[in-house]
Amino acid sequence: MHTSRQTLAAISGLMLNAFVWGVSWWPFRDLHALGLNPLWATAAIYGLSTAAILLARPRALGALLRNPALWLILLSSGATNAAFNWGVTEGDVVRVVLLFYLMPVWAALLARWLLQERLTPLVGLRLVLALAGAMVVLWPPGGGLPLPQHPADWLGVVGGMTFALNNVLLRKYAHTPPEARGLAMFAGGTLVAGGLAAALAAAGVASGLPVPTLPLVLAVGLLALAFLAANLGLQYGAERLPSSLTAVVMTVEIVFASGSAVLLGAEQLSVQALIGGSLILLAILLAAWRQPALPPQPPQQHSPRETPI
Known part of the structure; x- marks a missing residue:
């Protein structure tokens, strides 16, 4: 019974993370309407979190400066969050999220390059499925090449690429101090x-950066708390569940993002997006299939967007 409750709590933590990220487009658009564009908003939100980490773990800064390899993680994680938040604010939420979740394609290729992992037939199958899904999502109604048509589409693709790079780098440099x-x-x-x-x-x-107002400061503060809670939920769940189950649960973000966009009237879910999204989702599930179960790890700091690959 105790194990079942722990598992349910761990899954709930991952679901919280997926929910916060899935509906984050909404507050980012509201902040944009108040004069704070998504890049400034991202900087402010993560600035508060950075300050909290430095207060709780003041030695983390020295450890970061002593490990130049972590500067690559700094850049990849920053690019991921900037691209994703900018994309879902400016573009079609469903398309951006689906293109972002092409991450298994980039993760497999980067893992081959940086970690020397083999490209197995199963890996090849999920690459084909993910790319086919992207082609369906991007196929122009009037014909032509299935390429990103809107800058936000490119932001979704770039965000997924840097997300994959971030996760591969986290594995490559797992020996570095977790607080760093x-x-x-x-x-x-x-x-x-x-x-x-x-x-x-x-x-x-x-x-430019607008003059702070009370509604703006309160909104940024609440959103920072939401992302902090989401990250804690990710840490709790990822430390207690097999990586394969973690990867599957976190795909619910696609459902939260597309569902909230449709329910709030921001987007319309087309048959084209449903078919393409189903292929991409299948590729993600195949990426999680047959991964070895990992024993529970000691608590450590995870990326705001970290998920197993």
Whole structure:
């Protein structure tokens, strides 16, 4: 009974993480309407989390500076969050999320390159399924090449690629101090998104940082708390469940994202998106299939977007 309750609690933690990320497009769009574009919002949210980590683990900064390999994780994690949050704010939520979850394609290729993992027939099958799903999602109504048509589509693809790179790097450098990895990943959201926002604002392409108002500060604070709770839920679940089950549960994010977008009237779920999304989802499930069960690990800091590959 105790084990069953622990398993249910672990799954609930992963579901919380999937829910927060799945519906995050909504508050990011509201913040945008208040004058805070998604890049500035991402920088502010992760800035609060970074400050909390430094207060709780002040030695994490020194460990991060002493491990240059973690700077790659900082960049990949920051790019992931900047691209995803920007994409779902500006584009079609369903398309962006589905293209983001092409992650198994990039993860398999990067794992082959950086970790020397074999490309098995099963890996080949899931690559074909994921790419076929992407082609269905992107196929233009009037014909033509199935390529991203909107900048937000490209952000979804880039976000999925850097998400996969982040996860592969986490495995490659798992021996580094966990508090340093955690700081790298949260600081990445602040530095990459904030740096990009400042550069675009200087070029006149994006809006500058608005004057803080009470509604804006409260909204950013509440969203930061939501993401912190989501990350704690991810940590709790991922430490107590096999990686294969964790990967499957976290795909519910696609359901939360598409369902919330349709229910709130932001998007319409087309037959094309359903077919393509089903193929991508099948590829994700195959990526989780037959992965060895991992024993429970001691608590450590996970990426805000970390999932097994």
